[in-house]
Amino acid sequence: TQLLEQSPQFLSIQEGENLTVYCNSSSVFSSLQWYRQEPGEGPVLLVTVVTGGEVKKLKRLTFQFGDARKDSSLHITAAQPGDTGLYLCAVSGGYQKVTFGTGTKLQVIP
Amino acid sequence: GAVVSQHPSWVICKSGTSVKIECRSLDFQATTMFWYRQFPKQSLMLMATSNEGSKATYEQGVEKDKFLINHASLTLSTLTVTSAHPEDSSFYICSAAGTGLRGGYTFGSGTRLTVV
Numbered sequence: 001t002q003l004l005e006q007s008p009q010f011l012s013i014q015e016g017e018n019l020t021v022y023c024n025s026s027s028v029f030s031s032l033q034w035y036r037q038e039p040g041e042g043p044v045l046l047v048t049v050v051t052g053g054e055v056k057k058l059k060r061l062t063f064q065f066g067d068a069r070k071d072s073s074l075h076i077t078a079a080q081p082g083d084t085g086l087y088l089c090a091v092s093g094g095y096q097k098v099t100f101g102t103g104t105k106l107q108v109i110p
Numbered sequence: 111g112a113v114v115s116q117h118p119s120w121v122i123c124k125s126g127t128s129v130k131i132e133c134r135s136l137d138f139q140a141t142t143m144f145w146y147r148q149f150p151k152q153s154l155m156l157m158a159t160s161n162e163g164s165k166a167t168y169e170q171g172v173e174k175d176k177f178l179i180n181h182a183s184l185t186l187s188t189l190t191v192t193s194a195h196p197e198d199s200s201f202y203i204c205s206a207a208g209t210g211l212r213g214g215y216t217f218g219s220g221t222r223l224t225v226v
Contacts, residue, residue, distance in 0.1 A: 042116070042203045042217030043154070088153060096142055096207045098215055103153040 003027065004089055004101035012107040013079055021074045021104045023089035032072050033098075034063055037086040043100075079108045112138050114206050116218025123194055123225055131189045131221045133204030139184040140206035144215070145177075148201040160187045194225040 007022045023032070031050040035043035047056050049065035049072060056063045060083075062075040076083055089101040113136040123129050133143055142161050146154040158168045158179050166179035176198075178190040187206075191198055203220040 040119075040201075040220065040222065042114075042205070042220050044217070045215070086153075092215075096215075097144065097156060097159060098205065099156065100146075100154045105151065 003099050004091065006087075006089060006101040006104045008104060009102065010105045010107075012109065015081060015108055015110050016078050019076050019079060019106070021076075021087055021106070022071065023073070023101050024071045025091075026070065028069050029091045030069070031092065032065060032069075033090045033092070034072070034074055035088045035090060035100075037088060038084075043086075043088055043090075076106075079106075081108045081110050084108050112206070112216040114140075114204065114216045114218045116204055116221055118221060119219060120222040121224070123223070125195055125225055126193055128190055128192045129194055129223060131191075131202055131204075131223075133187045133189070133206070133218050135185045135206045135216075138206075140187070141184065142207045143181060143187040144205045144207075145179060145187075145189050146203045146205070148203060148220075150201075154203060157189075191223065194223070196225045199223055199225045 005024050031048055033048045034046045037043040047063045052069045053067045054065045060077045064073045084107050087104045090098050092098055115134045115136055117132045121129055144159055145157045147157050148154045156169050157172045158166045160166045160179045160181040162181045162184050168174045176192055181187040201220050201222050205215045205217040207215055
């Protein structure tokens with residue numbers, strides 16, 4: 001059983017479309033992070049959410065932390081080919097260990 | 111910003127040989143470093159936690175005698191894959207946590223290991 005389940009697992013959309021990626025768990029977290037990883041590279045931190053119900057925006061990306069701090073979503077508006085990559089949610093646990101979600105591979109077709 | 115350098119970026123080795131991967135924090139002291147493995151189209155799986163000057167802590171199912179981790183200084187941790195087998199072929203990524211870092215963690219650019 002995965003601590004963090006992401007859906008969908010794969011997503012292929014046309015440029016300009018909107019999409020939402022979900023990160024779900026049965027556990028409560030004090031904070032949650034979203035990363036984007038491109039092929040052959042390490043993950044890059046996009047955002048950290050810490051408050052239940054919090055919404056953060058990063059240009060065309062909107063991140064929301066669930067009220068109960070068990071889940072999160074990432075919404076991308078008007079997707080661009082440059083948004084292509086593997087999106088990972090993650091939480092920090094004991095001893096600063098980061099546990100990653102199952103991942104969502106996004107492909108934006110020009 | 112905090113930078114973590116990982117070397118080599120890719121390596122091909124023969125079965126039975128050992129391969130060393132280095133992870134360096136360039137502009138901060140990394141009290142703790144983490145090693146992950148990522149198989150194609152999958153997420154990152156934590157292998158071990160490396161603390162400067164002490165033995166690494168391995169996750170369940172990770173063979174400590176096969177994946178040797180050394181964190182001899184506050185800026186360098188190494189992962190040595192010993193007696194490599196084709197099934198060890200994977201993408202290995204390190205990350206670092208240290209003083210002054212806020213929020214998430216800084217990751218290296220990864221090492222693609224292919225064992226032939």
